Every structure is written in structure tokens, then in C-alpha cells.
Amino acid sequence: MRLLKNSPVGRRYQRLHPSVQRKLKIAVPFFTLGLVALVAAYFLSDPPEWGLWFVFALLFVLLEFFTVEVNDRLFHSSSIMVVMTAGVIFALLADSDALFAMALMAGVALFTPLDFKERRWFQPMANFGQLALSGAAAGLVLDLNLPDVEVVTTQVLLRVAVASTLASLAYVTINNTMVRRAVKTVYGNDNLQPWSQMNVLVGGQVVMGLLGGLIGAAYEIAGRPSAVLVLIVGVYAIGHMSLFAFSQLRESHLSAISGFVKTLEAKDMYTRGHTERVAYFSQMIGEDLGFTGTQLETVKWAALIHDLGKLAVPTDLIRKKGRLSDEEYAQMKSHAHLVEEILAEVDFLQPMVEIASGHHSHYDGNGYGGSGHTEGETPSLEACIVAVADAFDAMTSARSYRMALSQQYALGELRKHSGAQFHPDVVDAFEKALAKTGRTWGAPHVNDEEMARRLAEEPELTLRG
Amino acid sequence: MANWSPRTIVAASWLFPAVAGGVGLYSVSRATTDPFSLLVAATALVLGSLVGVATSNSGNRFTTGLAVAAAIPFVFSGDTGVDLGGTLGAYGVGLATVWVVRYSRGEKHRDVLPMMVRRFGGYVAYAVVYSGMRVGVFADLSGGWEDLVPFVGAVLAWLTAEVLLRAVLVLGPRELSRAYLARAIVYDINVFVGLALTGALFGELYPAIGWWALPIALLPYSFAHSAFRRFQETKVTYKQTIRALARIPEVSGLAIDGHADRTTQLATSIGMEMGLGPSQVEDLEYASLMHDIGRVSLNEPNVVKMGYTDDDIARWSSEIIAESPYLKGVAEDVQQQYEPYRKPGEQEDPGVSIVSRIIKVSAAYDWKVHKDRRSPLEALEDLHAGAAYEFDPDVVASLRRLLEARGVLTPVRS
Incomplete structure (x- = not known):
């Protein structure tokens, strides 16, 4: 050399x-x-x-x-x-x-x-x-x-x-x-x-x-x-x-998936990119856990359709600033099983639909979801992967009611709830895989949920900070 | 045959095994091939016919039996030409048995009869033409190019017989035009040729290498088989995807329940009645399923506040569709679905495709019947009133024929 x-x-x-x-x-x-x-x-x-x-x-x-x-x-x-x-x-x-x-x-x-x-x-x-x-x-x-x-x-x-x-x-x-x-x-x-x-x-x-x-x-x-x-x-x-x-x-199969993703994006510009990023993170975690071939593809595709149920939830609810009422929260929660209703007839997507419907299911058996979620039982590993990827991207990207949080804060949250809400192996794999890429996500220095909310409500704060 | 009564159909259906079996047994008595080979050939034909390869999109059903049937005259030929008696014997006895098996499985006469007659007719045409052409330079299987000339001729005869019989044997209310059926067979020609080809390969190799010809013919056959299954699955996937997308506005409560499905059924029926080709009917199906997908945008509060027209929905729908590679072709059709048939001063608007015109009529009809609660006759009269301006008169006429055939046009007494 x-x-x-x-x-x-x-x-x-x-x-x-x-x-x-x-x-x-x-x-x-x-x-x-x-x-x-x-x-x-x-x-x-x-x-x-x-x-x-x-x-x-x-x-x-x-x-x-x-x-x-x-x-x-x-x-x-x-x-x-x-x-x-x-x-x-x-x-x-x-x-x-x-x-x-x-x-x-x-x-x-x-x-x-x-x-x-x-x-x-x-x-x-x-x-x-x-x-x-x-x-x-x-x-x-x-x-x-x-x-x-x-x-x-x-x-x-x-x-x-x-x-x-x-x-x-x-x-x-x-x-x-x-x-x-x-x-x-x-x-x-x-x-x-x-x-x-x-x-x-x-x-x-x-x-x-x-x-x-x-x-x-x-x-x-x-x-x-x-x-x-x-x-x-x-x-x-x-x-x-x-x-x-x-x-x-x-x-x-590929164009069916892209058709669904495009429709979702057409309805809600806010989620543009979210789906792709969750898929990217999920694939990363899957590779680190030793998934290959069809198994890896299944996780990736499940991530791509995981939010499809939101198509049937009114947009003003998704974008609502502030806390949701109980009724609104129930409606919001329905998106996890609406994906099943929408995709019920698409045969090749059934394994992915089950994963997608469990992406709000918790490691300890709490949470909510469709067929991918059973109260008191740990959801499938694939569902846990999508859950971690989804939560991480939700924290590190901006919402209408708060700014993006920092990667450090998001990883800290994942670690804090690891073993309860999130699968510990998946969180570990994600940290490892993320370190390997060397990329950072989210806004630097926003290390506090309250601060992120205030920053979004009073933009002039950002100028001072 | 279109207006045969159920009883006539049952009688004709029972006649089939008698005729086919009779022809078969008579031919066997004149066969020169040994009885064991005849038995093997007939059994292979029966087993093959019961193994379905694929039911294609245009309604053709292909079985392994086609490949077996293609091979039989090759195998049953010697120095004196083809043993036509043995070949027809195997066909007749084999298909009569297939009829018995399918009947005992509880399949309906209405489905079994046309299919069996078509198969028998096609096979006989193939065998007769093949043996007829195996004279002179084509008399023996020398291995040269000329071996294939009788085969190609026979396959063409087979195809012609299938097309003709399919056009004649339409059972039930005549909702399918003959033009559509004839084009549907030609549409699936690759499947047909693939099956016939593996049969011929077996027939050509059998004299030289004996039963080794079987795996050599079976392997490409299995490739063909998996290919057809995948082609079919591809179509199914597209269809299921589109259905799922079409459901979205309904699941979100933004469109009336079942509108997309009903419009599609009506539109495809009209398309077939008017004699469009299978690919156009497919476009029609996709376009009409998706014609209201743009309504998902109504979930957006700002859009509802600003107000919208039908044209906007058509535009949004076509924008969403244009993003999916396999639907690009119908995006234009969906965009034009609310365009009138002609504008003032025009004979007709040449820019509006037949697909859009059919969707316009079907969607309007469904809307009138299911939303405005009009009776079918009233709805049709409304469309007639708009024919030659809003609606294409040919499409409305076709809708009338369809509704008449279905017998729903009884005047409502008030």
C-alpha cells in the first residue's frame, strides 16, 4: 500500500x-x-x-x-x-x-x-x-x-x-x-x-x-x-x-408499497419523510440483529406501511396542538388497527400488516394496537423494531407543537424506557447501528421536551438561544 | 346458446361424456397403438386436465392437459403416419373421464360444459390437422426443420377452434361480446404456446431417449407453470392494491359506501358489452376503482374550508395515481372523468377516452341510484336526457341493454 x-x-x-x-x-x-x-x-x-x-x-x-x-x-x-x-x-x-x-x-x-x-x-x-x-x-x-x-x-x-x-x-x-x-x-x-x-x-x-x-x-x-x-x-x-x-x-409488490406511501404523503405533507426514515432505521436495526433477505425486507416494508391507518384519521387531529381529549385520543389510537382494515385484502402484505398493527404495542405488554398487539404479551421482535424506529424519528423530527429534540435526548428516552416500552435488545442494536453510521439526527442542544414545546410556540426564543 | 334454459344446459352437459366417450371408444377400436400406451396417454390427459396452471385475467383456464394433448400425436406416430384412431381415442375417453370427475366434484354444468366442449373441439382440430399434414415430406419425424411445420399448423388450427367455440358457447345472459371473448384468447397466447411447446419437446425427444424425455419436458413445463402463477399473482397484487386504495376514502367516511366497487362492476360490464379488448377493460377496472381516491384530500381541513369542485377531486385523484408506476396509464382517464362527452360546437370531444366516458356514465348512474335514491329506470332516463351532451350516447345505450338483460328496468308505479 x-x-x-x-x-x-x-x-x-x-x-x-x-x-x-x-x-x-x-x-x-x-x-x-x-x-x-x-x-x-x-x-x-x-x-x-x-x-x-x-x-x-x-x-x-x-x-x-x-x-x-x-x-x-x-x-x-x-x-x-x-x-x-x-x-x-x-x-x-x-x-x-x-x-x-x-x-x-x-x-x-x-x-x-x-x-x-x-x-x-x-x-x-x-x-x-x-x-x-x-x-x-x-x-x-x-x-x-x-x-x-x-x-x-x-x-x-x-x-x-x-x-x-x-x-x-x-x-x-x-x-x-x-x-x-x-x-x-x-x-x-x-x-x-x-x-x-x-x-x-x-x-x-x-x-x-x-x-x-x-x-x-x-x-x-x-x-x-x-x-x-x-x-x-x-x-x-x-x-x-x-x-x-x-x-x-x-x-x-414494490409499486404497491410505493402507491400506499405516496397516498399517505398526498394526504399529509407533515409525515413526508417520516415513513422513509422509519424504514431506514428499521432496516438498520434489523441488519444489526442479523436479519437477512426476506426477513429484513419484511421489516422494512412493515415500517413503510406502519402509519397507513392515519389516512383514516382526520388531519386536524393529527396536527392538533396541545393535548388530545380522551375521545380524540381513542380516535388517534385507532390508526394502529385501521391499517388492517385498509389492507385486509392485500395478501402479500399480511405479515407486514401484523407487524405494523403492533408498532404501538409495548415490550411489557402494555400499549395498544390491532392483531399485532395482545394485552400483556411481548409483541414480535419485528414490531419492537418498528416501534423503536418510529419513536426515535418522532422525537428527532419537528412536530407542529414542538421542535425537534436532540439525538442524545431521544436515545436517553429510549434507554430509559428500555425493558418496559421498548425491547432492550432492539434499543442496544439501534444504538450500535446508529454509532456505526456516524450520522446525527434531530436538533442539537434541544434536550428537554418542555423547552422544545416552548420553542415552537415562541419562535423568538430560538433567536435568543 | 346464450338463452338456453338451465334444463337444456344440463341435458347438453350429460350428452358430452356420451359423445366424447363414444367417439373415443369407436376410435380406440381402430387404433394401431397398443392398449397399454393408450391407457397411459388417457390417464396422463385426465391427471393433467385436473391440475390447473392458472386462470388468466381474461378468464381462460389453462391446464397441464394441454401439454399432454399436444404430445400425444407425436408419440402415437410410426412409419405409416399418425395413429389418428389412438389419438382421438385417448382424447375422447380422457375428456369423458374428466367430465365425470368434475361433475362428481360438484361443479356446475354451466361452467363444465362450455369448457369441455372447447377442449374437445380444440384437441380434435389439432390432431386432425396434425395427422393430415404428416404426409409427403412431413411424413416421418426425421429431426429436420420440416418436423415442426405440421405442429405449427396444428397449433393454429387448435387456436382457431378455441376462438370459434368460445365465441359460440356463451352461456347465460349475454353480457360479454363475442369480440371480447375472441380477443381474450389471443391475449393469452404465450401461455398456450408455452404449454404446446413442452408437449412437442416431449414428442420429439421420446423416440430417441424414451422416458428420459419426461423430465426434460417437465422441467421447462414447471418453469412455465411458475411463470404463469407469478404473472397471475402480479395481476392479483395490483388489483388488491388498487382495491385497498379505493377503500381508503370509504374507511375514512369521505365517500358513500361501496360506490367505487359498484361503479367498477358496472363500468367493466359496459366495457365488455361494448367489445373493448381485455387490456382496455383492465384499464377501465383500475381507473374506475380509483376514480374517487382524490377524496382523501378532503381530510385536510384547509381544503374543505376553501371549497372544491368535482373537477378538483378528479385532478387530485389523477395526481395520486400518477405517482404509482403501474397506474400512470390510467391517470389521464381519471383526470377526464367529469369532462362532458362533447362541448358546444363539437361533434364529439376526441380528447376524452372511452374509458373516461364509461366511468362518467357508471359513476353518475350509481350516484343517482344509491345517493339520490332514484329507481334504475329513472336514473337511466336522467342519463338519456343528458346523452349526446354530458354522456356518450353509445355508452348509455350499452347501459340500457345491460340493465334490460338484468331485468331491473321495471317502471315504478306511483
Whole structure:
């Protein structure tokens, strides 16, 4: 590292924008690894039959062109079927190997249309690296596990099934690990939505690989009939369609959530930002407590809808200055279970609705709420997370009747009620996670609720203070 | 068939297993395929037909049986061409059994009959065209491109038969136009082709690799299956979301109960009656569910103090909708929902979409019936009075036909 610092290259490197530095930190090693794998593969294995290789490479590139975003910044395609089909054929035939054929095929598909449109350099470089390496690994597994034969018969099909499952496992594992690493390094945790349903996606990729391998062997056994090739292309298209359907469903969930949040904001400008911040804090706490994937996403989405019940509470009540009467307080409290009434028919939100309806439920069993709250019982951990995030943001943001309080005061309040109103583990996790971000929330020096109220009522006080 | 009595329907429905079974058994007697294979094929068809893939948005129901049916003529072909007897035998016996199972499950004749007739007609068209085309250069499965020509021809014949039969076999009050039904089938063509394709893959590979063809065809089939389910779930999610949003003004007491739901039902019925395409009917459904969402703004005390008009509500609604990516398309329709059909000096206002015009009529009708307590006939007469200025005369005429079919237009004696 020191050597780099003193060299001219190092100095130039340090002048680069941090985001470019982060990208280089991934792109250069990925690209080098891919190149090394490709060159090694070239010397270690026999070349494939180029005519057939070209047909499948074309299909591979085509499918990689149509990748679908299945999670935030995570793109998948059904191309693994193609590379496995070709790989199995080359591994089985006596005069060719799969290693170089697969590494090269994966490596040539480094561009997507977006790369051209946005003139990106990072994605193609990183993709070349991870694809070539995944392809080489899968090819190696196939070469080691499949016999070289002159004429392919149905006897090998069972071995093909096993070998292509193993090879796709290798391909998918390397591919996903490297992509996850790249995305996390470049975009960081803060700007990344949790990746949900990864087991479905990864499992789907492995099954696609298995199918691709079987198709390759079957195509060879049947004597490479062109009619079957046409049908095989149809199968690839079906694979693509299934991924596309996955992304559509995901998009529908995301836009449903954003639809609700937007409606809430349209009604009450005051809460603008509150929902997003509570979601941000909740995700932070969840990550610190070791939540991942779908579980983390559930907490985040629950936080996004937690105040939806307020849509049915009159705005003048929400903004009322001063204390509420008993009747008004009861009406205000109803927002915790109105969210259930509004979202009763939305199936995919039911787990989140239960969390959201418990966000005013206390750790010791007091408080109020809908199905997420049972008198005298501790609510779910997820509900406790949203409760802490909600309370913290309520204190550190301005209200119509008081100024924002300081972060120090808000954390003090959380700690004071930890074990009674708030879940102690969640409060601890929140403090830790908040310290890690290094950001401060709320107005500095407003360390007293009464003072905050007075400041809001008599703005001239702020001038003096 | 639209005005068949329930008894005729039951009789026709009972006739189905007799006809299909009869055709099946007669064909079996002329089949060249061995009885065991016939039994396997018929059983696979029965099991497949009972496993539903998805009921699509436009009301088509797809089953695994389609893929099985597509594979059978491929498998039942030898040097002398396709064994049409065996194929039709498997279809006839299989579908007759499916009818029996569905009847014993307690499904209504009204639902079972048209579906089974359509399936049988489609399968027979497919098999006949396929075997008819397997002559000359297409006679044997050589593995070349020409293998697929009979398949493509047969699938087209199948699709045509489905469209025709679906248009003819409308049971019950004729609220759906034939144009709508025909377009609905073409709308779901990807599902159909996906299923037929996995069947053909099995058929092409079976001679070479035997039963190994089954997993190879089943895997893409399962992908297709999950894709259709997800597409369906996507639609359901959108619909549920929109319904939930539409409920908000009602939960907050800012709109009359059920107005959005009733308006939507009426509007989509009118849309189908007028022969709009499935995607337009979908737009209509979304737009009419959301047409009053802007009323949530009435929760804001300042807004109520300042006063507002219907146009304001329409504008707020469309502003809220425009924020959701999947509703952007209908934001314009919602914005125009209170625009009159034409303005002075115009033949008609070309800027107002048919969706907006239908919503205008349906919402006004529902308002008159449920808020102003008018009888259906009076409400319709009010709309007639405004037709050709406020309301689109075509939409009002369609509403009249619909109400007549439902028999609610009895004059109130005073």
C-alpha cells in the first residue's frame, strides 16, 4: 500500500472520486481473475467444435442482453441453461472439452444494452471477470465428471444429471458470491434494498442448469435434429419468461408499497419523510440483529406501511396542538388497527400488516394496537423494531407543537424506557447501528421536551438561544 | 346458446361424456397403438386436465392437459403416419373421464360444459390437422426443420377452434361480446404456446431417449407453470392494491359506501358489452376503482374550508395515481372523468377516452341510484336526457341493454 502511495500511479489513484476508487477496487481484480481463468482454460483443455459453440454463444449473449432485475441491482438471466447445454455436449464428446468453451462463452457476454447506453465501464469489466470464472469452474466440474465418448447414448443421462447439477451449483455459487461482493462494495449497505427470496432464485438457477445439461445430452443422443434445436430455443425462452415473471411480481409488490406511501404523503405533507426514515432505521436495526433477505425486507416494508391507518384519521387531529381529549385520543389510537382494515385484502402484505398493527404495542405488554398487539404479551421482535424506529424519528423530527429534540435526548428516552416500552435488545442494536453510521439526527442542544414545546410556540426564543 | 334454459344446459352437459366417450371408444377400436400406451396417454390427459396452471385475467383456464394433448400425436406416430384412431381415442375417453370427475366434484354444468366442449373441439382440430399434414415430406419425424411445420399448423388450427367455440358457447345472459371473448384468447397466447411447446419437446425427444424425455419436458413445463402463477399473482397484487386504495376514502367516511366497487362492476360490464379488448377493460377496472381516491384530500381541513369542485377531486385523484408506476396509464382517464362527452360546437370531444366516458356514465348512474335514491329506470332516463351532451350516447345505450338483460328496468308505479 505504501509503495502505491509514493508512486505516480498511486497518487493519481488517490485523486479519483471515492466511488470510482470503490469501483476500481472491484473491477481490476475481477477482470484479472477472469482473464487468468480464461488463459489457463485455453492451455488446459481441447478447443470445442466452433460451429456449434458459435450457435450457443449467440443464444447466450442474446439472453444476457435481456437480463432482468430480480432484486435491487441484482440481475439474473436464464443464460445458465445455454452455457450448460453447450458445456455438456463438449464435455461428452471425445475430441473436445467444456472448460475453455464455457469460460469463453460466458466471458464474451460482458455487455448489456445499458452498458452502451450509459457508457459504463465498471459493469462490463466486473461481469467479464465473474462470468468467465463461473464458466471455467462449471466447465471444470463437467470435464472431471463426464466420460469422453464417441457416440452419446442414454446410458450417460444419469451421470449428466448429477454432473450438471454440481456444475450449476459451482457456477451459481461463484456468480452470486462475486456479484454480491461487487454490489456491496460499490453501493454500500445504505443504498441497497435487502435481497429477498434468494433461495428461490438460486434454486431456480441450479434447476435451470440441470435442465440445460440434460437438454444438451438429449440433443446429442437424438442426432442433433434441427427441429429439436428450435424447441430448445423455445425452452430457453420459457426460462427467460419465468425470470421475467418473477421480476414483474416483485415490481408489483414494490409499486404497491410505493402507491400506499405516496397516498399517505398526498394526504399529509407533515409525515413526508417520516415513513422513509422509519424504514431506514428499521432496516438498520434489523441488519444489526442479523436479519437477512426476506426477513429484513419484511421489516422494512412493515415500517413503510406502519402509519397507513392515519389516512383514516382526520388531519386536524393529527396536527392538533396541545393535548388530545380522551375521545380524540381513542380516535388517534385507532390508526394502529385501521391499517388492517385498509389492507385486509392485500395478501402479500399480511405479515407486514401484523407487524405494523403492533408498532404501538409495548415490550411489557402494555400499549395498544390491532392483531399485532395482545394485552400483556411481548409483541414480535419485528414490531419492537418498528416501534423503536418510529419513536426515535418522532422525537428527532419537528412536530407542529414542538421542535425537534436532540439525538442524545431521544436515545436517553429510549434507554430509559428500555425493558418496559421498548425491547432492550432492539434499543442496544439501534444504538450500535446508529454509532456505526456516524450520522446525527434531530436538533442539537434541544434536550428537554418542555423547552422544545416552548420553542415552537415562541419562535423568538430560538433567536435568543 | 346464450338463452338456453338451465334444463337444456344440463341435458347438453350429460350428452358430452356420451359423445366424447363414444367417439373415443369407436376410435380406440381402430387404433394401431397398443392398449397399454393408450391407457397411459388417457390417464396422463385426465391427471393433467385436473391440475390447473392458472386462470388468466381474461378468464381462460389453462391446464397441464394441454401439454399432454399436444404430445400425444407425436408419440402415437410410426412409419405409416399418425395413429389418428389412438389419438382421438385417448382424447375422447380422457375428456369423458374428466367430465365425470368434475361433475362428481360438484361443479356446475354451466361452467363444465362450455369448457369441455372447447377442449374437445380444440384437441380434435389439432390432431386432425396434425395427422393430415404428416404426409409427403412431413411424413416421418426425421429431426429436420420440416418436423415442426405440421405442429405449427396444428397449433393454429387448435387456436382457431378455441376462438370459434368460445365465441359460440356463451352461456347465460349475454353480457360479454363475442369480440371480447375472441380477443381474450389471443391475449393469452404465450401461455398456450408455452404449454404446446413442452408437449412437442416431449414428442420429439421420446423416440430417441424414451422416458428420459419426461423430465426434460417437465422441467421447462414447471418453469412455465411458475411463470404463469407469478404473472397471475402480479395481476392479483395490483388489483388488491388498487382495491385497498379505493377503500381508503370509504374507511375514512369521505365517500358513500361501496360506490367505487359498484361503479367498477358496472363500468367493466359496459366495457365488455361494448367489445373493448381485455387490456382496455383492465384499464377501465383500475381507473374506475380509483376514480374517487382524490377524496382523501378532503381530510385536510384547509381544503374543505376553501371549497372544491368535482373537477378538483378528479385532478387530485389523477395526481395520486400518477405517482404509482403501474397506474400512470390510467391517470389521464381519471383526470377526464367529469369532462362532458362533447362541448358546444363539437361533434364529439376526441380528447376524452372511452374509458373516461364509461366511468362518467357508471359513476353518475350509481350516484343517482344509491345517493339520490332514484329507481334504475329513472336514473337511466336522467342519463338519456343528458346523452349526446354530458354522456356518450353509445355508452348509455350499452347501459340500457345491460340493465334490460338484468331485468331491473321495471317502471315504478306511483
